[in-house]
Structures are given as structure tokens and as C-alpha cells.
Amino acid sequence: xxxxxxxxxxxxxxxxxxxxxxxxxxxxxxxxxxxxxxxxxxxxxxxxxxxxxxxxxxxxxxxxxxxxxxxxxxxxxxxxxxxxxxxxxxxxxxxxxxxxxxxxxxxxxxxxxxxxxxxxxxxxxxxxxxxxxxxxxxxxxxxxxxxxxxxxxxxxxxxxxxxxxxxxxxxxxxxxxxxxxxxxxxxxxxxxxxxxxxxxxxxxxxxxxxxxxxxxxxxxxxxx
Amino acid sequence: xxxxxxxxxxxxxxxxxxxxxxxxxxxxxxxxxxxxxxxxxxxxxxxxxxxxxxxxxxxxxxxxxxxxxxxxxxxxxxxxxxxxxxxxxxxxxxxxxxxxxxxxxxxxxxxxxxxxxxxxxxxxxxxxxxxxxxxxxxxxxxxxxxxxxxxxxxxxxxxxxxxxxxxxxxxxxxxxxxxxxxxxxxxxxxxxxxxxxxxxxxxxxxxxxxxxxxxxxxxxxxxxxxxxxxxxxxxxxxxxxxxxxxxxxxxxxxxxxxxxxxxxxxxxxxxxxxxxxxxxxxxxxxxxxxxxxxxxxxxxxxxxxxxxxxxxxxxxxxxxxxxxxxxxxxxxxxxxxxxxxxxxxxxxxxxx
Numbered sequence: 001x002x003x004x005x006x007x008x009x010x011x012x013x014x015x016x017x018x019x020x021x022x023x024x025x026x027x028x029x030x031x032x033x034x035x036x037x038x039x040x041x042x043x044x045x046x047x048x049x050x051x052x053x054x055x056x057x058x059x060x061x062x063x064x065x066x067x068x069x070x071x072x073x074x075x076x077x078x079x080x081x082x083x084x085x086x087x088x089x090x091x092x093x094x095x096x097x098x099x100x101x102x103x104x105x106x107x108x109x110x111x112x113x114x115x116x117x118x119x120x121x122x123x124x125x126x127x128x129x130x131x132x133x134x135x136x137x138x139x140x141x142x143x144x145x146x147x148x149x150x151x152x153x154x155x156x157x158x159x160x161x162x163x164x165x166x167x168x169x170x171x172x173x174x175x176x177x178x179x180x181x182x183x184x185x186x187x188x189x190x191x192x193x194x195x196x197x198x199x200x201x202x203x204x205x206x207x208x209x210x211x212x213x214x215x216x217x218x219x220x221x222x223x224x
Numbered sequence: 225x226x227x228x229x230x231x232x233x234x235x236x237x238x239x240x241x242x243x244x245x246x247x248x249x250x251x252x253x254x255x256x257x258x259x260x261x262x263x264x265x266x267x268x269x270x271x272x273x274x275x276x277x278x279x280x281x282x283x284x285x286x287x288x289x290x291x292x293x294x295x296x297x298x299x300x301x302x303x304x305x306x307x308x309x310x311x312x313x314x315x316x317x318x319x320x321x322x323x324x325x326x327x328x329x330x331x332x333x334x335x336x337x338x339x340x341x342x343x344x345x346x347x348x349x350x351x352x353x354x355x356x357x358x359x360x361x362x363x364x365x366x367x368x369x370x371x372x373x374x375x376x377x378x379x380x381x382x383x384x385x386x387x388x389x390x391x392x393x394x395x396x397x398x399x400x401x402x403x404x405x406x407x408x409x410x411x412x413x414x415x416x417x418x419x420x421x422x423x424x425x426x427x428x429x430x431x432x433x434x435x436x437x438x439x440x441x442x443x444x445x446x447x448x449x450x451x452x453x454x455x456x457x458x459x460x461x462x463x464x465x466x467x468x469x470x471x472x473x474x475x476x477x478x479x480x481x482x483x484x485x486x487x488x489x490x491x492x493x494x495x496x497x498x499x500x501x502x503x504x505x506x507x508x509x510x511x512x513x514x515x516x517x518x519x520x521x522x523x524x525x526x527x528x529x530x531x532x533x534x535x536x537x538x539x540x541x542x543x544x545x546x547x548x549x550x551x552x553x554x555x556x557x558x559x560x561x562x563x564x565x566x567x568x569x570x571x572x573x574x575x576x
Contacts, residue, residue: 119307122270125294126301127321127365133295137320141311 005173006182010201013178016090017158020097021151024105028154029147032109033139037118054103061099062167069095069168092169093176097161101154108153112146113139145216152213159205179205226250226369226401230276230286232266234259239266239425247417249395249402251433253409254422254441260405261304263422264371267403268301269294280369280401300362300400304373306354308346314357315342321365332363335397336390351375355387363398370394370402374411386576389493391415392455409433409442410451410495413542434543437532438525450498450532452544453576454478458490467514467570470494474541479514480573493576498547500572503533504565505556513567519544521562524553533558535566 035047053061069076069086079086086092116139124134140147162180169176171185179202186195226245231238239259252260265271267278269285269292278286280299285292308317318338322329333339336356346354355375362370374387388411395402395415406412412419412433421429421441429436436442456472466482470492480494502508508516519535522543526532531553533546544566548556556564 119270119303120309122294123301123303123307124309124320126268126270126297126299127361128295128298128323129321130293130295138309138311142309 006198006201008174009177009179009182009198010205012090012093013159013180014205016093016097016178017155020094020101020158021105021155023094024098024102024154025151028102028105028150029109029140032106032147032150033113033135035106035110036113036116050106051103053100054107058096058100058161058163058165059167062096062164065092065095065099065164065168087168088170088172088176090169090176093161093165093178096164096168097158100161100164101157104157105150105154108150109143109147112143112150115146116142148216149213152209152216156206156209156213159209160202225281226267226403227277227279228263228267230266230274230278232262232271232274234262234425237425239263241266241422241427243420243427243430245401245403245418245420245430247401249391249404249416251412251416251419252403252405252422253407253412253419253436254428258422258441259425260422261373264301264303264373264403264405267297267369268299268371269297270301283368298365298367299369299371300359300365300367301371302355302358302362302373304375304405306346306351306358306375308349308354308358308361310346312346313342314338314344314346314349317346317357318342318360318364320361323366326364326366328366329364332360335363335393336360352387356390359387359390359394363394363400367400370400370404372402372404374404374406374408388415388453389455389576392493393491408451409437410453410498410545412442413545414453414455414493434534437534437545438523438527440527443528450545450547451495452498452501454494454496456492456494458486458488458492460488461486472541474538476517476537476541478568478573479570480575481570483575495574495576496544496568496572497574498532498545500568501544501546502567503546503548503552503556503558504567505562507565508567511567513569515566515568515570515573517544517566519564519566521558521560521564523560524558526550531558535564537566 067073071077071080071087086095121134121138124138129137160180165178166181171177171181179198183195183198186198228241228243231240239262241263252263254260262271266274274286276286284290285297309320318333319329336359338356338360341349341353341357349357392415404415416433418430419433419436420427421436421439423441428441429439454472456470458468459471460469463482467479468482468486470478470480472478478494517537519537521533522536523534524531530547531550533548535544535546537544546566
């Protein structure tokens with residue numbers, strides 16, 4: 001019974017973190033590439049805005065999301081009218097983790113893209129590649145380590161997301177209670193041994209993710 | 225035929241080129257920063273801000289508002305640093321732009337002699353090897369035009385690997401026009417039908433290379449001197465005598481130092497520095513130099529601190545360049561039309 005409950009918490013946490021990472025990957029890579037190449041005005045403002053979730057208290061981000069999507073707010077009301085409920089569902093957990101981990105992916109991937117000599121994709125163009133072909137055959141493979149480690153970092157951040165999640169998704173057992181929320185809950189109700197067990201699971205998962213990131217970052221470029 | 229009539233703002237000036245290039249090989253020359261690389265990039269379509277008209281082989285790459293994207297221009301562009309994709313092996317680099325499994329890939333590998341390098345990664349190749357792989361990659365993409373940016377001179381010119389012999393083969397075996405940026409007037413003389421001379425973004429000359437030798441913009445870089453480049457074929461290998469006899473253009477025979485791996489009928493390229501050629505006003509006798517040729521002075525011009533003497537050896541031979549001090553020129557009283565003899569010792573002949 002207890003194991004089943006913890007199992008479902010772990011699966012919810014892993015599932016949401018994986019899905020949120022998948023969801024932010026395409027836009028994250030696109031934004032990172034745009035930032036790496038864009039040299040026009042407003043660049044630093046754009047970068048700062050995109051990095052805000054990294055420095056704001058997660059609860060503040062959660063409140064902002066609530067303001068946007070709450071049922072009495074225009075967007076939330078519109079979505080509710082179309083049968084889409086976000087707040088206090090697993091989708092809210094997904095949204096919170098996606099928003100909080102997006103800047104991590106973008107920062108890491110942007111650095112990787114900046115290190116790719118822009119003349120190489122240009123050369124690929126002269127060899128017959130369209131812009132997309134040049135990206136997938138040259139730019140992305142050359143930036144893959146940074147993009148991969150950014151992905152793992154984003155995933156790790158999603159695993160541990162608490163503040164924004166609790167604001168917008170609540171702490172509903174079996175529905176929105178992820179590991180981070182469950183630890184808080186068990187501590188609040190005085191079951192420190194269960195909280196510690198959950199902490200142990202979290203440590204193992206976080207370690208595995210970070211260790212993977214570190215490996216990906218250190219490994220020399222493998223021959224293709 | 226390459227038609228250029230375009231402009232492109234660069235940092236300190238604007239590149240404005242208006243020229244028609246009919247030669248199979250055109251050398252682009254001029255001082256560093258004259259806009260030579262930008263010219264190639266504009267033609268390849270990888271530089272922004274180019275306006276005007278660019279056409280090659282009757283296809284308009286750029287014509288007012290109509291701009292063909294680089295992938296549809298089909299130019300083979302080899303930048304100065306070769307620009308190999310570092311994540312791909314030499315083989316995958318060469319195949320990158322090939323349209324399917326094409327015999328052109330094998331032909332390109334063969335003409336550049338890179339078969340033994342194919343399994344290696346670019347980071348393990350020397351500068352000259354990278355250039356050859358990049359040139360093969362460009363050829364394998366079946367270009368209508370080759371754009372080559374010569375790598376800058378290495379520290380030691382005698383150790384420098386040269387792409388020139390391979391270019392001579394490409395010129396002979398592949399029917400594709402070449403635009404070749406070089407700092408070496410000897411290479412331009414050996415390879416190009418015309419030189420396009422650039423200075424601060426403007427065309428300051430366009431003529432056969434021999435006619436532009438006096439131009440300051442064509443002056444050889446001080447560290448590497450001026451070379452006579454001779455393409456030819458091995459006639460005889462005399463290992464005991466320590467020499468290899470090579471027949472070069474114009475029916476001349478050149479004795480070169482013995483070197484390993486030379487065999488009769490092999491196509492080779494030799495270089496003789498203009499500074500290493502001796503001038504005699506009467507036929508020299510009892511001289512150790514193995515190469516002595518009768519010649520006629522076609523011009524003698526002061527270039528920088530030296531006098532550059534252009535000599536005709538035979539009607540079918542490209543002119544030879546000899547660099548002497550003004551004092552030597554004065555004591556020999558060199559003048560156009562004068563008959564004289566040129567002498568070169570075998571050890572002054574270098575294999576390229």
C-alpha cells in the first residue's frame with residue numbers, strides 16, 4: 001500500500017519531468033539558436049527576460065502563472081469554456097516544471113550553439129543543404145553535447161520543482177503530488193521517516209541525472 | 225564565364241567588383257584585407273548585404289532582388305581554413321555534398337590522393353591534408369564553379385604543403401572554372417589564365433599574370449619569395465647520380481634532386497625560386513649547375529628592393545622570373561631583348 005503510493009509518486013514525477021523536457025526541447029532549441037545568432041537590438045533584454053524564472057522565487061512564477069490561467073482570468077476562463085482545465089491538474093505540474101526548466105535548457109544550448117562556427121552551416125549550404133538540412137547535419141551535431149547536457153539539467157530541474165508547482169497545481173495526492181511535494185507533505189504531518197525515504201529516492205534520481213549530464217559534458221566528441 | 229557586377233559593404237570600405245572572367249582559372253590577388261575572401265563569399269552566397277549581379281555559366285546567382293540561395297548555386301567553396309566538418313570523418317566530409325553514391329566521389333578522392341586519409345577525423349589531418357579533403361568535398365558536389373581561398377603562408381615556406389600540384393591536376397582533368405585566391409605570383413603564373421587584382425575592395429587590374437608582375441599588389445610576401453612553378457613529367461631517375469630528369473612545358477628538361485618515390489612518367493610539379501636563378505651574359509662553362517638555359521630578356525622592372533627580370537626560354541614555355549639586386553642588374557647592363565643564360569643548380573629545384 002505504502003510502496004504503491006510511493007511508486008505512483010515516483011512515476012508521476014518522472015513522467016511529468018520527462019514530458020516537460022520533451023515539450024520544451026523544440027522551442028528551447030529554437031530560442032537558443034536564435035539567441036546565439038541574433039546580434040540586433042534588444043538582445044540582452046530578451047536574454048534577461050528568458051532567464052528570469054532562474055532567479056525569481058518559484059512561488060512568484062507560480063503566482064504569475066495563476067494570474068494567467070486562473071479560472072477567473074481571461075485566458076483561464078477561455079480555456080475552461082473550451083473544456084481545458086489546467087490549474088490543480090497534472091497539466092499544471094507539467095506547465096510549472098516546463099516554465100521553470102526552460103531557461104536552463106536555453107542557456108546551456110545557447111552556449112553550445114555560440115561555439116559552433118557559423119561558417120560551417122554556411123558551407124553546408126554551398127554543398128547543397130537547405131537551412132534545415134544544414135541545421136540537422138552540421139549545427140546540431142556540433143552542439144550536441146551542450147544541448148544534451150542542457151536537456152539533462154532541465155530534466156533534473158523538473159524532477160525537483162516545488163514552488164511554482166505547489167502554487168498552481170496544489171498538493172493533491174495521486175494527482176499533482178510529485179516527490180518534492182510529497183516530501184513537504186510528509187514532513188508537515190510529522191512522518192519524518194517517510195519523508196526521509198522519499199528524500200533518498202530523490203537523491204538517487206537527481207544523482208543519476210546529474211551524473212549523466214556530467215558524462216555527456218566531459219566525453220570527447222565521439223567519431224561519427 | 226563568370227560575370228560580376230556587385231557591391232558589398234565591408235568594415236573599412238565597400239567591395240565593388242565589376243569584371244567578366246573568361247579564363248578557366250582566374251587568380252585573385254592583392255594585399256591582405258583587400259576583399260578577396262569576401263569576393264568568394266559573395267559568389268558562394270554565404271555573405272549578407274551583397275547587391276548587384278553575379279552570374280556563372282549563364283546562371284544568375286544574384287540579379288537585383290532575385291537571389292539564388294547558396295544550396296542552389298552549386299559552387300564548390302574551399303575557405304582558407306578548409307572548413308571541414310569536425311564531427312565527420314574525411315570520408316563523410318567528402319560525401320557530404322555528393323548527390324547519391326556518385327563516381328564523382330571516387331574520382332575526387334583519386335585526383336586529390338586522399339584515399340589513405342578517408343578514415344581519419346579532421347582534427348588529425350595536417351593543414352595541407354585538410355585543404356585536399358575540402359577540395360575533394362567541393363569537387364564531389366559536382367560544382368559549376370570552384371572557389372578556393374589559399375591558406376596563408378606557414379612559418380616555413382619550404383615545409384609548407386602545397387595544394388598547387390593538385391590544382392594543376394584538377395585543372396587538367398575536371399572541366400570546371402576555378403577562382404583561386406593566392407598570395408604567390410609564381411602559382412598564379414603556373415595556374416591562371418588571368419589575374420584579378422584587388423586593392424581596398426576595388427579591382428585595380430585584370431590581365432594575364434605575366435603582365436601584372438610589376439604591380440605592387442602582386443608583390444610576393446616577403447617571407448616566401450617568388451617562385452617559378454614548373455609542371456612536367458619525370459623522364460629519368462638517376463639514383464646513383466642523385467638526380468631526377470623532368471621534362472616541363474616548352475620542351476625544357478630540368479634536373480631535380482633525387483627524391484624517394486619518383487618514377488618515370490610520373491606527373492610532377494617543381495618550383496625554382498626567382499632568387500636562386502643565376503644570370504650569365506655568356507654561355508657558362510665549367511659550372512656545377514645542372515640546368516643551363518638560353519633565354520631572352522622580355523622585361524626588367526624594379527620591384528621593391530630588387531629588379532625582377534622576365535625571361536623567355538622557348539616559345540611554348542611560360543616566362544621565367546629571376547630576381548637580382550639592382551647592382552647586379554646594372555653590372556650586367558640588363559635590357560629588353562638581351563640574350564643571356566640562366567643557370568640553376570639541381571638543389572635549388574624543389575618538389576611541390
